[in-house]
Amino acid sequence: MKPSEFHIGQEFICGAFWWRCTDVGTRTVTAIRLVEDDPRWYAGPPYMVEEVVLDEAELEGAHLTENAHILAALDEHQSSGHPGFPHEVVCRMMDKKLDRERYPRRRLLQFDRVRADGEILHPYAGRKEGSTWIIRLYLPFTKEWVEIDEGEFFALPLSTRDAVRKRADSLG
Numbered sequence: 001m002k003p004s005e006f007h008i009g010q011e012f013i014c015g016a017f018w019w020r021c022t023d024v025g026t027r028t029v030t031a032i033r034l035v036e037d038d039p040r041w042y043a044g045p046p047y048m049v050e051e052v053v054l055d056e057a058e059l060e061g062a063h064l065t066e067n068a069h070i071l072a073a074l075d076e077h078q079s080s081g082h083p084g085f086p087h088e089v090v091c092r093m094m095d096k097k098l099d100r101e102r103y104p105r106r107r108l109l110q111f112d113r114v115r116a117d118g119e120i121l122h123p124y125a126g127r128k129e130g131s132t133w134i135i136r137l138y139l140p141f142t143k144e145w146v147e148i149d150e151g152e153f154f155a156l157p158l159s160t161r162d163a164v165r166k167r168a169d170s171l172g
Contacts, residue, residue, distance in 0.1 A: 001059050001062040001063070002056070003024055003026065003027060003028060004024075006021045006029045008021055008022060009021060010064075011064075012031075012062050013064075013065070013066060013069045014061055015058075015061065018033070018034040019062075020032050022044075022045065022047065022051055027055065027056050028053050028054060028055050028056070029053075029059060030051050031052055032044075032050070032052070033050070033052065035049075036049065057110075079165075080161060080164055081165045081167070081168025082164050082168070083140050083141055083168075084140070085122075085138070089138060089143075092145075093124040093125070093138060096124060097125050099127075101127060101128055103126030103127075103135075104133075105133075105150075108123065108135070108150075109124060109125070111123075111158050112158070113156035113157065114156060114157050114159045115156060118166060118170060119142065119167065120139065120140060120141060120159050120163065120164060120167055121139060121148070121156065121159075122139070123135050123136070124137070124138060127147075132149060132151075133149075134149060134150065135148050135153040141168070
């Protein structure tokens with residue numbers, strides 16, 4: 001969904017949660033997560049639960065019904081070409097996310113990037129090397145683990161659905 005499709009008070013599903021829109025901006029929506037049993041938590045503003053700003057990228061996965069949410073997930077799985085992440089890969093990435101040395105710019109780890117050769121780079125953690133940060137990556141199409149300097153990674157373009165499809169198609 002796009003921010004222009006929201007209105008204050010509207011309920012929607014995004015990720016694993018139901019939300020209620022509390023404000024609409026040009027590129028964002030502010031919402032409260034509907035997890036409390038007692039409706040008094042949702043009286044406001046001000047609200048007694050945290051208001052969260054959801055940006056355009058996050059809102060792409062928002063839907064008004066659970067059925068629409070499920071159908072979109074199925075369509076994405078069937079049409080994207082993304083190979084997914086095996087169990088052991090997810091476990092290794094989670095272990096690194098729990099390391100004592102937490103990467104401070106966690107938002108950077110939320111978006112895959114595309115290398116010049118079309119390879120998709122999935123960031124999952126960072127490690128400090130001297131005064132610089134090294135981004136730890138998993139390459140889902142080649143099943144490789146690599147690392148890259150934070151500045152180099154940041155300079156790469158964000159991955160798109162088209163980039164993933166193109167990479168999948170290149171493998172035949």
